[in-house]
Amino acid sequence: MGVSKAPCWPCELFYGGLNEIIEGTEFVIDEGHRKPYPGWMFSGIAELDQYVSKRVWEYMDELLQSVRHLERRDFVPPLLAIPMQPLLPSAALEHLSEVLTDR
Numbered sequence: 001m002g003v004s005k006a007p008c009w010p011c012e013l014f015y016g017g018l019n020e021i022i023e024g025t026e027f028v029i030d031e032g033h034r035k036p037y038p039g040w041m042f043s044g045i046a047e048l049d050q051y052v053s054k055r056v057w058e059y060m061d062e063l064l065q066s067v068r069h070l071e072r073r074d075f076v077p078p079l080l081a082i083p084m085q086p087l088l089p090s091a092a093l094e095h096l097s098e099v100l101t102d103r
């Protein structure tokens with residue numbers, strides 16, 4: 001089928017569905033731009049619309065599974081992983097130890 005513009009994604013799905021559902025026909029269309037056209041509407045042919053809808057949802061499932069799930073806590077290192085630094089210099093710690101243990 002010759003048209004002046006590259007077919008949108010649902011149109012590609014639509015013609016793919018026609019080729020699968022109707023035996024003995026093959027609609028050949030140019031490679032599409034893979035974007036959905038916002039004004040696209042279902043054809044009203046139930047079997048074909050179900051085919052398109054099913055492919056869209058399959059794609060959405062694949063897309064959702066391919067996106068890595070990260071939560072805010074994934075970006076914060078666990079507290080135990082932070083090396084502990086003494087708050088006071090070692091000489092001061094030594095003095096404090098002596099005071100506290102009454103040496």
Ligand SMILES: [Zn+2]
Nearest residue numbers: 007008011037
């Ligand atoms: Zn289209």
